[in-house]
Amino acid sequence: MSEVVIDVAGLVKCFGELRAIDGISFQVEGGETFGLLGPNGAGKTTTMRVLSGLSPIDGGSVSVAGIDAVRDGRAVRSLLGVVTQHDGLDEEVSVRQNLELFGFLAGLSRRRAAERSVEVLRFFGLSARADDAVDDLSGGMKRRLAIARSLMVEPSVVILDEPTTGLDPHSRNRVWEEIAQLKAAGVTIVMSTHYMDEAATLCDRLAIMDHGRILALGAPPALVEEHAGVAVTELRIEGASREQVRARLSEAGCGWREVGAVFRLEGEKAPDSVRGLPGVRLDLRPPTLEDVFLNLTGRELREE
Secondary structure (H helix, E strand, O other), X not given: OOOEEEEEEEEEXXXXXXEEEEEEEEEEEOOOEEEEEOXXXXXXXXXXXXXXXXOOOOEEEEEEOOEEOXXXXXXXXXXXXXXXXXXXXXXXXXXXXXXXXXXXXXXXXXHHHHHHHHHXXXXXXXXXXXXXXXXXXXXXXXXXXXXXXXXXXXOOEEEEEOOOOOOOHHHHHHHHHHHHHHHHOOOEEEEEEOOHHHHHHHOOEEEEEEOOEEEXXXXXXXXXXXXXXXXXXXXXXXXXXXXXXXXXXXXXOOOXXXXXXXXXXXXXXXXXXXXXXXXXXXXXXXXXXXXXXHHHHOOOOOOO
């Protein structure tokens, strides 16, 4: 069994009367990619700030590599590479200088900071842009540079807070590839996201969060199987009366949720009274993590 690198037990964090984190517990093993999935306001970023030793807590405990993240935040931060939602890059200096300055301030010698900047630029495919101004980079390149900067001190654990928010699909895929390379190198990764495909693709296990609580925890396929079944039935309205569809579903005793223009049924079969209704299209599709979230909370998983 792999060693437990991160241990969170009964964590509580309050802002006034708001319990931003409401008694959550989880563990992350060495070399694992662990995800926190949920909408904005779920408590993901607050949890990651606590893990990074940047925020006091109101209850519970948090340890990283055996170090108390609350009592000895400085020691914890020396082990971590942290990428926040906002890159915080210095636009007054070049790409290379951003890395070298960060490495020097993190405790590397000037010589080692220069050597390490060459290594991470090569790893992230940014060598050709080393002497460019940060402001000349695309949004995707800036995000990759922020991740590259977090690796200057060769951390054993990397914290990624919504690493691909706001990126175009091509840039997102490039970041995914680089996160996969980190995992292959044995780095333990904790990442937050509100993108279901991102969580399903990158995470070995994940915790689905909402309102500061963990609603479900496990491997993505296991969560889908447990909470969403083997198929999802949807009715798409193409000319029929929504009121008529509601009435027939009610008469048949069929549960449903309206998600935009779609009626998402509870169960895998639509009643016969609806199947033959003109202007209604019946679709059967595989379930997703969004269905899990919807079944657990009664609402869609989305950026809010």
